[in-house]
Amino acid sequence: MTNAAVHSTPRSGSLFSQDQRTRRRNTAERRFRIYGQAAIGIAMMALVILLASVLGNGLSAFRQTFINMPVTLDADVLDKKGNRDADDLKKVTTIGYSKLLLNSLTQLIEDQGLAIEGLAASDIKDMISDDAAAQVRNRVLANPELIGQTVSLKVLANGRIDGYLKGRVSMESAERDSNVSVNQLRLTDEMMERGLIGKSFNWSFITAADASELRPEAAGLGVAILGSAYMMIVVLVLALPIGVAASIYLEEFAPKNRWTDLIEVNISNLAAVPSIVFGILGLAIFINFAGLPQSAPIVGGLVLTLMTLPTIIISTRAAIKAVPPSIRDAALGIGASKMQTVFHHVLPLAAPGILTGTIIGLAQALGETAPLLLIGMVAFVRDFPAAPPEGLFDPAAALPVQVYNWTQRADPAFVERASGAIIVLLIFLLAMNAVAILLRRKFERRW
Amino acid sequence: MTTVKLATSALALAAAAGAAQARDQIQIAGSSTVLPYATIVAEAFGENFDFPTPVVEGGGSGAGRKKMCEGLGENTIDIANSSSRIKQSDIDLCNTNGVTEIMEVRIGYDGIVFASDLNGPEFAYTPADWFSALAAEVVVDGAIVANPNKTWADVNGDLPAQDILAFVPGTKHGTREVFDEKVILAGCEETGAYEAFKTAAGGDEDAAEEKCMALRTDGVSVDIDGDYTETLARIDANKNAIGVFGLSFYQNNTDKLRVATMNGVVPTVESIAAGDYPVSRPLYFYVKKAHLGVIPGLQEYIDFFVSDDMAGPDGPLAAYGLVSDPELAATQEMVATGTPMAPLN
Numbered sequence: 001m002t003n004a005a006v007h008s009t010p011r012s013g014s015l016f017s018q019d020q021r022t023r024r025r026n027t028a029e030r031r032f033r034i035y036g037q038a039a040i041g042i043a044m045m046a047l048v049i050l051l052a053s054v055l056g057n058g059l060s061a062f063r064q065t066f067i068n069m070p071v072t073l074d075a076d077v078l079d080k081k082g083n084r085d086a087d088d089l090k091k092v093t094t095i096g097y098s099k100l101l102l103n104s105l106t107q108l109i110e111d112q113g114l115a116i117e118g119l120a121a122s123d124i125k126d127m128i129s130d131d132a133a134a135q136v137r138n139r140v141l142a143n144p145e146l147i148g149q150t151v152s153l154k155v156l157a158n159g160r161i162d163g164y165l166k167g168r169v170s171m172e173s174a175e176r177d178s179n180v181s182v183n184q185l186r187l188t189d190e191m192m193e194r195g196l197i198g199k200s201f202n203w204s205f206i207t208a209a210d211a212s213e214l215r216p217e218a219a220g221l222g223v224a225i226l227g228s229a230y231m232m233i234v235v236l237v238l239a240l241p242i243g244v245a246a247s248i249y250l251e252e253f254a255p256k257n258r259w260t261d262l263i264e265v266n267i268s269n270l271a272a273v274p275s276i277v278f279g280i281l282g283l284a285i286f287i288n289f290a291g292l293p294q295s296a297p298i299v300g301g302l303v304l305t306l307m308t309l310p311t312i313i314i315s316t317r318a319a320i321k322a323v324p325p326s327i328r329d330a331a332l333g334i335g336a337s338k339m340q341t342v343f344h345h346v347l348p349l350a351a352p353g354i355l356t357g358t359i360i361g362l363a364q365a366l367g368e369t370a371p372l373l374l375i376g377m378v379a380f381v382r383d384f385p386a387a388p389p390e391g392l393f394d395p396a397a398a399l400p401v402q403v404y405n406w407t408q409r410a411d412p413a414f415v416e417r418a419s420g421a422i423i424v425l426l427i428f429l430l431a432m433n434a435v436a437i438l439l440r441r442k443f444e445r446r447w
Numbered sequence: 448m449t450t451v452k453l454a455t456s457a458l459a460l461a462a463a464a465g466a467a468q469a470r471d472q473i474q475i476a477g478s479s480t481v482l483p484y485a486t487i488v489a490e491a492f493g494e495n496f497d498f499p500t501p502v503v504e505g506g507g508s509g510a511g512r513k514k515m516c517e518g519l520g521e522n523t524i525d526i527a528n529s530s531s532r533i534k535q536s537d538i539d540l541c542n543t544n545g546v547t548e549i550m551e552v553r554i555g556y557d558g559i560v561f562a563s564d565l566n567g568p569e570f571a572y573t574p575a576d577w578f579s580a581l582a583a584e585v586v587v588d589g590a591i592v593a594n595p596n597k598t599w600a601d602v603n604g605d606l607p608a609q610d611i612l613a614f615v616p617g618t619k620h621g622t623r624e625v626f627d628e629k630v631i632l633a634g635c636e637e638t639g640a641y642e643a644f645k646t647a648a649g650g651d652e653d654a655a656e657e658k659c660m661a662l663r664t665d666g667v668s669v670d671i672d673g674d675y676t677e678t679l680a681r682i683d684a685n686k687n688a689i690g691v692f693g694l695s696f697y698q699n700n701t702d703k704l705r706v707a708t709m710n711g712v713v714p715t716v717e718s719i720a721a722g723d724y725p726v727s728r729p730l731y732f733y734v735k736k737a738h739l740g741v742i743p744g745l746q747e748y749i750d751f752f753v754s755d756d757m758a759g760p761d762g763p764l765a766a767y768g769l770v771s772d773p774e775l776a777a778t779q780e781m782v783a784t785g786t787p788m789a790p791l792n
Contacts, residue, residue: 093495095756134494173702176565212490213483213699214767291522293470295502376476380486382493382500383472395472395502408505408674410483410699 054422061420064202064217065162066154067128067191071104073140075148084144097133097140098125101155114190119183127184129156131211131218157197159217159413161188165199168412205420209382210397210405216413219406221421223381227297227396228366228428230388234301235308235365240358242305243312250313251320252342271310278307279371287375294376295395297385303375304365311364315357319350352443359436363429369400377401399425470521471743473501477511477528478621479674480557480693481730484767485528488752491763496751498744503528508621512733515549516541519737525745527733530557530621535791548736551788552749553778554758556770558694558719559625559726562704564686568607570707574725576603578634580611581668583661586643594663612688614681615662617672625728626691627660630709633725635659679703694719695768719770720760730769736787746785753779 018026075082077100078092102125109124132155140146160180163169165188174180191197208220254260282303286292292299323346331341372378377398385394397405399421406418475485482505493500506514508529515527516537533551541549561572579585579602585594595601600608616622635641641655648654662668671678671690678690679700689707694714697704706714709725718724732752739746751757753775758764760771772778 090497093756094491137494169702177702178698179701212486214487214763215490287522288517291520293522294474294524295504376502376504378506379474379476379502379504380482380489381502382490395474408479408676410675410696412700 054419054426056419057416058419058421058423060166061205061416061423062202063166063199064205065157065165065197065199067105067157067197068152068154069105069108069196070150071101071136071153071155072107072150073136073147074100074103078140078147079144084147086141086144089141089144089147092137094130094133094137097137098128098130101125101128101132101136108196109187112191112194112196114187114194116183116187116190119187123181123184123187126158126180127161127187129158129215129217131215132156154200156217159215159411160184161197162217163413164188165192165197166416168416205417206424209384210380210402211382212380213409213411216409216411216417219414219417221399221402221424223384224397224399224402224421225424226385227300227377227381228399230297230385230392230396231301231304231398232362232366233388234298234392235304235362236358238301238305239308239312239361243309243358244316244354246309247313247316247320248342248347251317252338252346267310267313271314274370275307275368276370276374278303279374281306282371283374293393293395295379295381296393297396297398298392299375300372300377300398301392303371304368307368307371308361308365311361312354312358315360316350316354319353319357320346322353323349349445352439356436356440359432359439363432363436366428366432367400367425369398369404372398372401373404378405380405399428472499473526473742473745473748474504474524475501475526475528475732476504476506476514476524477526477732478508478530478730479505480508480530480621481528481554481732483695484554484764484769485732487763487767488748488757491757492744492748492751496744496747498747501744501748512537513540515733515735516544516546518544519546519735521742523735525735525738525742526749529731529733530728531624532729532731533733533788533791538791546735546737548787550734550736550749550782550785552732552734552753552782553729553772553774554732554752554769555730555764555772556719556727557730558714558716558724558770559622559629559728560692560694560697560714561689561707561709562682562692562697563689563707564682565703565705567686567705568609569705570599570606570689571711572606572707572709573603573637574630574634574709575637576606576634577613577630578638578640578659579603581613581615581631581662582635582640582659583663584658586638586640589643591640591643591647610687611667612685613668614671614678614688614690615668616678616691617670621728622691622693625726629726629728631662632656632659693768694770698768716765716768716770720773727770729772733788736785739785749782750779753782 077096079089081088102121105124105128106121135155136153158180160169160174160177161184164174164180164185169177169180169185171182171185174182174185188197204218204220206220206225207222208218209223211219250260250263282299286299286302287294327345327349328341331345332338336344377396378401379395379397381395381397383394385391385396403418403421403425406414406421475489482503485503489501489503492498508531511524511527512529512533514524517523533549538549541547561570563570576599579594580596580599582594584591585596586592587595596611598608598610599606602611615626635644641659644655644658645652648658669681671681675692675696678692682688682690683703692704694716697706697714708714712718712724714724714726719727734745734749755775756762758771758775762771765771
């Protein structure tokens with residue numbers, strides 16, 4: 001009734017002065033625009049907060065505190081028999097080497113005349129990272145001629161000393177902290193004045209392996225980066241050909257019937273399956289049934305392949321569909337076979353779209369954590385895997401899993417490491433997405 | 448045609464994947480409490496021996512033991528870390544899958560501490576306080592009633608009048624078992640509630656114990672299913688709360704947490720070693736004997752793990768915040784001779 005009444009009343013007033021309804025419509029539109037801007041604002045704010053917190057926590061992981069000191073590689077300690085025999089040299093453990101480092105540092109403190117009241121030997125020993133002893137040992141074993149010499153070394157400082165230079169540890173917190181003493185921090189101040197201790201770029205954060213709870217300063221991403229790279233190789237080698245073959249067949253050759261419809265629906269459904277499900281599948285099939293090793297990049301790669309396949313198939317089909325039918329018709333018209341048409345004309349034109357889809361699929365797989373938790377990739381792995389293909393069966397970690405791992409460690413220094421690992425992961429993802437965009441820009445053709 | 452070639456090579460790769468691979472590194476899984484220390488030993492082992500560094504995984508004590516009992520062979524793990532003793536059900540599972548000889552190695556002790564925000568008040572607890580604060584039902588004037596206590600002062604006049612809020616480990620953690628047994632159950636017996644529950648249940652001891660260990664569900668006791676870092680973050684957000692931690696975790700975060708005493712004893716490595724601090728538990732790892740001599744370095748690893756250099760009172764074990772086993776010599780002997788564990792009594 002009211003509707004009819006509205007419609008039957010003729011419009012009154014001029015077009016130039018808005019009536020109430022028009023005003024209402026216009027305010028509704030303005031309101032909607034503000035909602036939209038607010039939504040974008042919130043999204044941008046979330047991004048900025050995320051980036052600020054990750055960068056704020058993590059950038060410091062790329063710089064590390066080192067102590068510059070001369071180390072006397074005493075032949076009496078390292079090679080008692082004096083024959084430089086490799087097996088005899090190996091008998092001196094890292095405990096022996098850490099004593100050597102302690103003596104060298106004590107000597108340095110004396111030579112420099114750094115007098116700190118109440119500084120105990122254990123305080124001096126704890127200035128140096130436990131990892132330094134292992135590094136010196138490896139160096140000596142690789143080059144036995146060094147024994148007997150005094151070499152100038154840059155050794156890793158303990159994580160708490162590093163924390164002091166980075167502002168994580170203060171004199172007040174050191175009083176309550178059983179792992180660091182105020183005397184150590186005073187010594188650090190003195191050494192800093194003389195340039196004996198300082199921060200420099202930390203390549204080992206990118207190249208070194210993970211380290212245990214007691215030496216966060218030595219923990220690096222090397223094994224994780226390698227493991228992630230191996231998995232991406234497996235995904236690329238398996239998912240690309242399988243995905244492309246499946247898409248070409250479905251798009252160009254398969255008859256349109258109930259079966260292909262069913263397959264299509266299932267591929268779309270598969271793309272929406274939570275990734276943890278693929279992890280359970282991987283554990284059951286690849287490890288328990290096929291007997292593949294735990295923690296190996298091959299299993300991770302296979303699981304991620306299953307996860308990425310639907311993404312690649314869907315994007316490849318879209319790319320093939322976007323090639324105009326006239327191209328196919330022309331090729332067929334001059335006598336090309338169906339297969340020649342596909343491989344000589346359709347596929348090259350669809351290639352940029354296929355590559356973009358593949359790279360985005362890979363980027364998604366690179367950041368995936370959940371399925372890897374189930375196949376033993378959350379392990380503590382310190383040995384670098386061998387070169388592929390054998391290395392695919394060696395244990396390795398993965399970048400996102402390393403982040404997860406480090407957030408669970410007790411030592412606060414690992415918070416910085418975890419954020420640093422996130423930065424590395426984000427750089428990889430950004431690089432991959434940038435490549436995808438570049439490829440699309442450069443090769444895409446529009447009709 | 449390149450696609451066809453790629454596909455063929457992919458299939459070849461998948462086929463190669465089926466081939467058995469000889470494993471040369473030790474694989475370990477289990478308790479997240481033992482994990483950090485196991486990585487410390489693994490790291491030192493890899494540095495000083497010619498064998499590869501063992502691969503250590505977490506996952507929880509129960510999950511680790513189950514994984515170990517999956518069977519023998521190179522694609523099963525060699526060692527399960529555990530923060531509680533192996534159960535008969537695990538041994539049965541092992542036996543059905545052919546894992547008949549298991550070595551039980553006790554590596555030391557871990558203390559469980561109660562800690563709150565550094566700037567909060569000091570707490571001196573007894574197990575009875577915890578029972579009265581967290582139990583679902585308590586005894587008031589001889590009658591069993593739903594827990595009415597709101598602040599710690601309601602529980603015990605000597606404690607600060609701070610709202611009760613406790614973050615306790617979830618039931619999948621080995622720590623929870625010890626908390627239930629050595630704190631809640633002990634407190635239940637101390638307060639005399641155990642006897643009241645037992646009488647109410649008609650003399651049924653199991654029912655009484657179960658009643659003792661039933662915690663409040665009104666939001667005062669919060670189960671933390673994650674690890675100690677999550678508990679720490681929750682305390683950071685809620686300064687009134689008390690959290691349950693491992694001693695080693697607390698020692699790494701003494702600049703944020705204030706530890707409470709239990710029965711007047713401050714938890715330290717020394718007080719736990721002396722047996723004064725009541726809430727502690729042994730830590731174990733279990734080795735498949737059949738893998739000794741098959742997996743390179745396994746015997747050397749377990750010898751190294753219990754050596755005085757590592758597990759002695761001055762070694763990394765103590766430095767990390769665990770407590771050295773006074774009977775370490777017997778364990779070393781057992782490991783050296785490879786004696787499998789006797790049936791559980």
